Amino acid sequence: MxxxxxxxxxxxxxxxxxxxxxxxxxxxxxxxxxxxxxxxxxxxxxxxxxxxxxxxxxxxxxxxxxxxxxxxxxxxxxxxxxxxxxxxxxxxxxxxxxxxxxxxxxxxxxxxxxxxxxxxxxxxxxxxxxxxxxxxxxxxxxxxxxxxKLGEYGAELVPDNSTILTHCNAGALATAAFGTAEGIMRAAWYKGKKIKVIATETRPVLQGARLTVWELVKEGIPVTLITDNMAGYVIRKGLVDLVIVGADRITSEGYVVNKIGTYMIALAAKRKGIPFYVAAPTSTIDLESTINDIVIEERNPDEVRKVLEKYITLPDVSALNYAFDITDPDLVTAIITEKGVIKPPYNENLPKILKK
Ligand SMILES: CSC[C@@H](O)[C@@H](O)C(=O)COP(=O)(O)O
Structure with a gap:
């Protein structure tokens, strides 16, 4: 074993x-x-x-x-x-x-x-x-x-010498090991593809800045950190060839629930005409659920009011802290799983792949 x-x-x-x-x-x-x-x-x-x-x-x-x-x-x-x-x-x-x-x-x-x-x-x-x-x-x-396995399927979609933008941490630290979005980067890297990664910092918990950067540096994969609000501009400027993110839940229709901020990146990718891939094991796909069943976690607003435990605003200001958002199926180029690469229409193709 x-x-x-x-x-x-x-x-x-x-x-x-x-x-x-x-x-x-x-x-x-x-x-x-x-x-x-x-x-x-x-x-x-x-x-x-x-x-x-x-x-x-x-x-x-x-x-x-x-x-x-x-x-x-x-x-x-x-x-x-x-x-x-x-x-x-x-x-x-x-x-x-x-x-x-x-x-x-x-x-x-x-x-x-x-x-x-x-x-x-x-x-x-x-x-x-x-x-x-x-x-x-x-x-x-x-x-x-x-x-x-999904890393290997995904690696085939990654062009040599390309720059991948990822959001949050869908890496080894988000899985038992190897990662989902980062699993694709690892597989591509080990297969000899020269990739570069742009990682978003991912406010408020900073998983991108703290975890994705740490993992990629450990792996030797070149990584550049940006703030979340730079994502639209770097995509528009042509600095990104493809986006790969993970998922926390995928519904039967192909709605992708992922770290807050994902939706904005998917919109920018669509507008620019670059692929927006979602990497997830089939254990993330819930064929029993539809968009109406999604529960978006709301966390303590202090996470937004603080950075690394220190207040950056008035401690009693009202703050929203949605941990995840929802990306529509038509913004997703493909969902990469261990059973293969799933293309739209997701409501038809997700059940087919899951039954394999
Ligand atoms: C592979 S998990 C999905 C990720 O893309 C992402 O949403 C994430 O890092 C999970 O959020 P977290 O709130 O850190 O548990």
Whole structure:
């Protein structure tokens, strides 16, 4: 297991075998400090997700699954019904952390299904614990493999010597490893394509400036940082050949929910006539949902009033803090998944690809 065709230099979340705990790199501290935290407490992992120590839709899903597996080892009771109730309430704690990232619910549903099936079969608590560990490890490994696969599909769409604009962090730190949008950049880079990246800073949490820049520098891929409000101008000026972003949720019609600011970039790309690609594993696609079901997370307005914990405005000014926005399907050139590149019409082609 774990034979990946490319170097895996950065992991956002992983399993620590010695004490069956989940570990993560605290992205709140990057790029200044590489702090590793390990825990088996679902409440602690939930806090890490809410406060964005762990963030990025696929990473959140993997972390939630590993947290459940780790907690299962710590449950004391050997009575299967009490065990079921305790693990089920841990699932609920993680369920109520961030409302937009589809991968969270997808991963927790998988864990709950395994728990339910095992208990129905009448197996022992120790066996269920092992089943949960295997399922969580599968979710993690599948995420890494999906990113590599979609990275390879996407790399074929990246011209040599091109400049890619990306928004926020859809990198290794937003997934179990390798990244989605950045997975494409990594695959293109390892295949020898000379690419350059323009990264937006991504206010208010600065994932682009703090995380994307750190990752790309570590990889040796040339990166230039811009403020979010420069994106329109650099696209208009012809400094960008293509845009690649990640996604937190994709609806059945092909609406893309991604980091706030994505929509403005998609509009500018359309106007300029350059491709706007969305990179996401199929675990981000929710065929059951339509645009009416999307819940956009609203975070503490203090994130907008502050930069790196320091107020930049009057502390009591009214501020909005939508964490995500919605990009219409007609602005999306293609959705790149581990099952292939999906072109419009998305309402017809998404279900076809997902059934593969
Ligand atoms: C691969 S996750 C999707 C990303 O493009 C992006 O929206 C993102 O970084 C997630 O947001 P975050 O709020 O940091 O969890």
């Amino acid at each position: 774990n034979n990946y065709p490319y170097p895996i230099k950065i992991r956002a979340v992983w399993w620590r075998e010695e004490d069956k705990s989940i570990c993560w790199i605290n992205t709140k501290e990057l790029p200044f400090k590489e702090e590793i935290i390990c825990s088996s407490d679902p409440g602690r992992v939930a806090k890490a997700i809410i406060e964005m120590e762990i963030r990025g839709a696929p990473a959140i899903g993997v972390a939630a699954a590993l947290a459940i597996a780790s907690y299962a080892y710590k449950v004391k009771t050997r009575d299967i019904d009490s065990f079921y109730r305790e693990v089920d309430s841990a699932i609920n704690i993680l369920w109520n952390t961030r409302p937009t990232a589809h991968n969270l619910f997808w991963a927790l549903r998988r864990m709950r299904r395994k728990l339910h099936e095992a208990v129905e079969k009448g197996v022992s608590v120790d066996e269920v614990v092992e089943i949960l560990e295997n399922e969580a490890k599968n979710i993690m490994d599948e995420d890494i493999r999906a990113n590599i």
